[in-house]
Amino acid sequence: MSLRVEQSLSQLLHEALVSLRTLGKRSVLALLGIVIGSSSVVALINIGHNAAVDAAMIFKDMGTDTLVAQFPPKGNSNTPMRASLDLEAVRRSVPGIAHIGALSVFGGPIVFHGRTTNANFVGTTADIKDAMRLVVRDGRFLSSFDASETYGVIGDQVAQALSTPGDPLKLGDRIRINDYLFLVVGILHNQPRAMLMPVQANESLFIPAEGMRRIFPTPQIGNVIIRAAPGENMERIAHDAASALKSQLTDHDVDIQVPQQMIDGMTRQSRTFAYLLLALGAISLVGGGVGVMNVMLMNVSERRREIGIRMALGARQRDIRNLFLLEAVTLTAVGALCGAVLGMTAAWLYAWLSGWAFALAAGALPLGVGSTLLVGLFFGIYPAVAASRLQPVEALRDE
Template identity: 85%
Template sequence: MSLRVEQSLSQLLHEAFVSLRTLGKRSILALLGIVIGSSSVVALINIGHNAAVDAAMIFKDMGTDTLVVQFPAKGSNNVPMRTRLDLDAVRQAVPGIAHIGALTLFSGPIVFHGRTVNANFVGSTANIQHAMRLPLREGRFLSPFDANETYGVIGDQLAEALSAPGDPLQLGDRVRINDYLFLVVGILRDQPRAMLMPVQANESLFVPADGMRRIYATPQISNVIIRAAPDQDMERIAREAAIALSSQLTEHTVEIQVPQQMIDGMTRQSRTFAYLLLALGAISLVGGGVGVMNVMLMNVSERRREIGIRMALGARQRDIRNLFLLEAVTLTAVGALCGAVLGMTAAWLYAWLSGWQFSLAVAALPLGVGSTLLVGLFFGIYPAVSASRLQPVEALRDE
């Protein structure tokens, strides 16, 4: 029984390929429509997936265990922010904080051997290195003992900008800001841009927070960076840190950015974007399905006499229906496979041109190939049923 079924199926497949080959250019045009639709679904799902991954990586670069605190003024008052905060009290009040540091920001010209570059000046506490994950290329970072010293740690790109052929900026050199010379005690390693950080370390000079008065007459704390210990509830730490900092401030509110919340928001937004792209691909796929139905209807119209002969020789309605349905599915399957290859290639090329790291979306191939086969089956049903309902006598009258 199984051998008879296998022989029958192989015979049907052979007849389907022969019939599609005889259609010539019409079959190729229908196949092209399916390939375009299938490749659109596969490519757009992968592009949406890679866009979501790239967006999430931008925020993950700064670490999901890092919190950035801001201090906007309450209401319309213009009370300046404080110059000091008791960060040790915050650490003791909030279990789970590994590192906490404060930043005071200013910008202006910095001079080295007659070369002037605009830079960010960051007044920082000693613990900011670990809070911001600042890797050193040379030298050391600022320590608590450097509070009253004119020491500085310079970013890699700023050091390169101040250097010249044969005269690079090195450890032990002094850079001038206003009327003060700052000794370079450390040079940071080049690092990726951290989108959520209030300052880019590569383009900055870090000096002791107390020494910012030499650069700016009225320095104010602009941000506090908190880095949590491993496996902590970041939302809990954010709530408790906000309470602890608010107790020290009366004229300013405390706003804390939780990276994981932003990552989740970006993921939801990217998922919506992916659904939109999938809908566009589905529209293209439906257009290919209409082309398959048109070709199959023409195929039925041209083979009416053959259908009549088959029925006269004993073929049942379901045999005729299955024959034409198999032809539609076969045409669609070939288009789905070609479209999957083309779609993956297009998605990889788009990621490469965009500078993304390509990763395959798990649902891309199953959805792309599966939806294409379902479209071919759906649009092939009507021509197949129409062929099976032909009356043998009427079909045999056709020339």
């Protein structure tokens, strides 16, 4: 019995392939529509996934345990921001803060052995190294004992810009800023970009906060970086830290960014974007399904006499229905496989051109191939049922 069923299925599949081959260009055009629809679904799902992954990477290196405080003026106040804050008082009043540091930023040229490059001059406290996850490649970072010294820790990109093959910038060298010489006591590793950070470490020179007056006469704290201890409630720390900082300020507010809230918002936005792309792919796939239905209806119309002969020889309605339904599914299955390959290639190419790291979305292939087969089945039902309902006598009269 199973052998008979297997032979019957193989025979039906063989007849379906022969029938599709006889359709010639019409079959190819319908197949092309399915390939385009299937590849659109697979490619757009992957593009949406890669876009979301790339957006999430912006926050990855900053860490969800890091907060950045800004100090916008209250109302129309023109009072400059303070040059220092009691950060230890904030640490004592807010349980859960592991590291806290302040930044004062000013830009300008650095000169070393006649070579000049622009950089951010960052006046900072010692704890900023751990708050910003800075990694020192050579030497050390600034300490609390360096407050009155003309010491500097230089970012990797700035160090490279000031170096030449025969004369690299190294520990112990002195660089000139305005009329002051700063001793390089540390060189940072190349740091990944963190978009929420107010400064990029690679493009900066870190000096003691007290030494900023040598470069700029009225330095102001621009940001406070807070890193929480593991497992802490970030929203609570942000609220408590804002209250502690406001108690030290009269003319400025405290605005603290919570990365996890931004990540959640970006995740929702990425999900909406993915749904939009999926809808566009589905529209293209439905267009391909309509093409399959048109080809199958034409196929039924041209094979009315064959249908009549099959029925006269004993074929049942379900046999005729299954034959044409199998033809539609076979056509869409070939299109789904070709579309999957084309869609993956298109998604990889798009990621490469965009500079993203390509990652295969888990649901791309199952959803792309599965939806294509369902579309082929749905649009193939009507022609198959129409063929099975033909009356043998009427079908045999057709020339």
